[in-house]
């Protein structure tokens with residue numbers, strides 16, 4: 014499709030201005046002072062849908078009459094951004110109104126993840142509950158699969174769905190069970206109702222039931238809550254691979270299974286709209302349709318298209334995160350207008366706050382109220398800047414029509430031929446330098462104009478500096494001042510422990526990996542104990558190496574016990590030590606081994622836990638030096654997708670009593 018070249022942009026703006034006048038004359042524009050009943054809110058959030066995947070955004074070979082009719086009845090955005098080109102980060106941002114870096118949910122959380130969205134964050138459902146909304150989430154969650162992070166614990170009254178992506182299952186791309194390779198280590202994929210698993214998704218036929226199952230529950234939720242305001246968060250697992258479609262749409266699209274799946278999503282949109290009409294509430298329901306990130310191009314025909322945008326999912330080119338977005342609220346927002354002004358999923362929370370009168374989070378957020386845009390107010394431009402983050406790296410900034418990439422690596426799929434049906438192709442490792450693009454004239458990011466506009470480059474670099482100071486940047490190794498902690502599974506232990514070694518001297522024979530240094534030298538004897546998240550900045554990690562620590566208590570003192578805890582999360586390549594030895598000495602030369610604790614069989618049991626190794630003498634005696642050695646298993650054992658690679662050993666804290 015052609016869009017956003019200069020003449021089209023002009024047409025768009027002219028058209029928008031015309032409708033704006035009409036809307037204002039008819040006093041239909043919505044303001045916060047309305048006395049009407051609070052509107053219901055429906056967010057339909059697709060997974061990996063590209064910019065070019067529905068008919069009203071130029072998609073070919075897909076018949077999407079229901080989505081197109083939302084377009085005709087609402088506001089269509091052509092510069093709307095998911096906050097980041099990857100699932101968990103994108104979802105965290107949508108539900109908190111923050112850049113993902115602020116709430117520290119990055120990338121796609123794997124089945125081995127032990128974090129989730131923090132309970133300290135005011136999510137959209139929690140916010141809307143404060144003003145009387147019923148809340149339901151149906152579909153993909155991906156903000157922490159452990160019970161304490163599931164939707165019911167984060168503001169939703171009801172939930173049915175998959176806890177993460179539909180490809181996180183022990184099944185091969187062809188739908189057959191897998192016994193080796195990456196996915197063999199994933200636990201069975203379970204559909205969760207409330208907090209309980211109810212059904213296993215075992216094969217491609219099961220995948221084909223998801224869209225229908227979610228739609229039925231969404232429709233029931235509307236039926237049940239039609240008499241008071243509700244928030245329906247309908248997050249499809251489709252069209253993320255492995256594609257699954259029911260018989261209703263199998264073979265219906267000339268472009269193949271991907272088209273069938275999109276058509277089934279369109280059917281689902283139609284069912285939701287039908288139910289809203291039937292309940293007589295469609296006029297007072299805000300419907301938002303968008304997606305979490307761009308198309309997964311490595312899957313060829315099984316991924317979507319972001320045409321004419323460059324690249325797709327996992328990158329910070331426009332194809333990675335610029336999404337179709339339609340927002341419809343009849344009699345309030347104008348019909349059938351198109352805006353090319355910037356907006357993002359992070360703007361939805363503050364906009365809903367403005368509409369419903371709910372109080373904004375007290376913590377800092379990044380979203381802005383885009384009601385002026387939705388009301389088509391003259392010259393409205395509530396968001397003029399956007400930061401392109403990915404996994405903690407600030408890879409670019411946009412201001413107005415200008416986009417500056419900071420030098421970074423990415424994987425390109427330009428010109429990469431698709432692999433066989435359902436199997437991913439391998440992309441090309443690529444790099445981009447400091448490059449400036451004019452997104453109005455060159456939406457495909459083809460021509461770097463940095464040399465031509467040095468003053469724009471300088472201006473955008475300054476914006477980048479502000480973002481780095483606030484949220485950090487892995488590319489320039491700047492730590493942000495205002496990143497907040499994710500939710501973590503708390504240990505059953507006290508995070509602050511008494512330890513005779515606090516303030517004493519510790520020497521490590523092998524330094525920990527530079528990726529997991531924790532707080533530095535004294536991390537193992539600082540009185541603080543790690544959570545169930547090895548990434549919490551408290552655990553020290555050794556890759557392939559053993560841990561050996563010598564603690565000097567300064568003088569010989571009476572001690573009764575030495576212990577040390579180790580983290581195990583084999584899905585993340587972290588194993589218990591093979592054995593732990595404890596020695597004591599009074600001269601730092603002659604050591605007396607007091608115990609060797611061996612683990613019979615360190616295996617790939619997919620376990621997650623913290624294991625405490627301790628001496629069991631009732632009294633050790635007067636000693637000055639304590640040496641503790643933990644033997645890394647070294648190599649990841651057979652049967653693990655990482656077999657043969659270096660195993661990790663994570664330790665904290667060495668407690669002397």
Ligand SMILES: [Ca+2]
Nearest residue numbers: 060061100305
């Ligand atoms: Ca996604």
Ligand SMILES: [Ca+2]
Nearest residue numbers: 536539541666
């Ligand atoms: Ca510690």
